Amino acid sequence: GENVEQHPSTLSVQEGDSAVIKCTYSDSASNYFPWYKQELGKRPQLIIDIRSNVGEKKDQRIAVTLNKTAKHFSLHITETQPEDSAVYFCAVPRGTYKYIFGTGTRLKVLA
Amino acid sequence: EAQVTQNPRYLITVTGKKLTVTCSQNMNHEYMSWYRQDPGLGLRQIYYSMNVEVTDKGDVPEGYKVSRKEKRNFPLILESPSPNQTSLYFCASSLTTTPDTQYFGPGTRLTVL
Numbered sequence: 001g002e003n004v005e006q007h008p009s010t011l012s013v014q015e016g017d018s019a020v021i022k023c024t025y026s027d028s029a030s031n032y033f034p035w036y037k038q039e040l041g042k043r044p045q046l047i048i049d050i051r052s053n054v055g056e057k058k059d060q061r062i063a064v065t066l067n068k069t070a071k072h073f074s075l076h077i078t079e080t081q082p083e084d085s086a087v088y089f090c091a092v093p094r095g096t097y098k099y100i101f102g103t104g105t106r107l108k109v110l111a
Numbered sequence: 112e113a114q115v116t117q118n119p120r121y122l123i124t125v126t127g128k129k130l131t132v133t134c135s136q137n138m139n140h141e142y143m144s145w146y147r148q149d150p151g152l153g154l155r156q157i158y159y160s161m162n163v164e165v166t167d168k169g170d171v172p173e174g175y176k177v178s179r180k181e182k183r184n185f186p187l188i189l190e191s192p193s194p195n196q197t198s199l200y201f202c203a204s205s206l207t208t209t210p211d212t213q214y215f216g217p218g219t220r221l222t223v224l
Contacts, residue, residue: 006153032210043201043215044154089153093210097161098169099144101154 002027002094006102013080014110021105023090024072033066033073036089038104044089048075080109113138117202117216124192125224132187132219134202142205143185144169144213145177147198154201160185161208192223 003026013019023033034049050057050064050073057064063076077084090102115136124130136143144159146169156169160179174196176188185204189196199220203213 034212036213043217045215046212049212091154091213096210097142097159097167097208099156099210099213100170101146101156103151103153 002030002092002098002100004090004092004100004102006090006105008105009103010106010108012108012110015080015082017080019075019077019080019084019107019109021075021088021090021107022072023074023092023102024070025092025100026071027092027094028068028071030092030094032093033064034091035064035075036091036101038087038089040086047088077107080107082109082111085109113214115202115204115214115216117200117219119219120217121220123222123224126193127191130189130192130221132189132200132202132221134185134187134216135183136185136204136214137183138204138206138214139182140204140206140214141182142208142213143179144203144205145175145185145187146201146203147171148201148218149198157187157200189221192221194223197221197223 005024031052036044037047038044048064061078066073087104118133145157146154155171158177160166202216205211205213
């Protein structure tokens with residue numbers, strides 16, 4: 001079955017630096033790759049997603065890159081700000097209806 | 112306002128006392144799902160529903176039941192809760208059944224003593 005590994009589990013960066021979080025999956029049929037952000041005490045919310053027909057997608061300071069051959073996708077946050085501090089989750093569909101989430105990355109942006 | 116709601120938000124109960132956590136969405140979404148979130152384990156899918164009267168198991172369905180009698184509602188039922196079901200529960204919905212953005216409810220923190 002589908003397996004998702006997310007690294008690192010914690011990440012501290014200085015404000016203004018970049019942060020990169022990576023997820024590796026096992027099912028080559030997967031075709032949708034979202035990233036969710038969960039602030040402390042809040043619900044997860046989608047911040048960016050990518051489908052398998054593109055290799056990169058950007059939205060202001062956030063980007064996701066996909067390497068289908070190597071079966072991994074990464075979240076890139078540039079010019080980090082304190083409000084970027086949160087837990088980030090990747091997710092991969094298993095088949096059509098199930099989802100497997102990564103175990104999360106706690107990002108801390110130091111002012 | 113488009114949203115997913117859950118009730119209750121917090122619940123402390125005792126082992127064996129049946130409980131229901133409600134979930135409702137007002138976006139006419141086809142797909143609904145329940146997750147539990149535990150430290151270090153991320154979000155794990157309990158059950159999901161593709162449409163009214165169509166539900167199936169996720170990765171951790173033991174001890175839970177669901178029903179989807181109406182499109183907007185997807186309650187989670189714990190018929191005999193046990194301490195290992197102490198967790199943070201999230202309901203989510205998605206417009207279609209093909210993989211797409213999931214919109215999460217605010218969460219229900221359940222403690223089973």
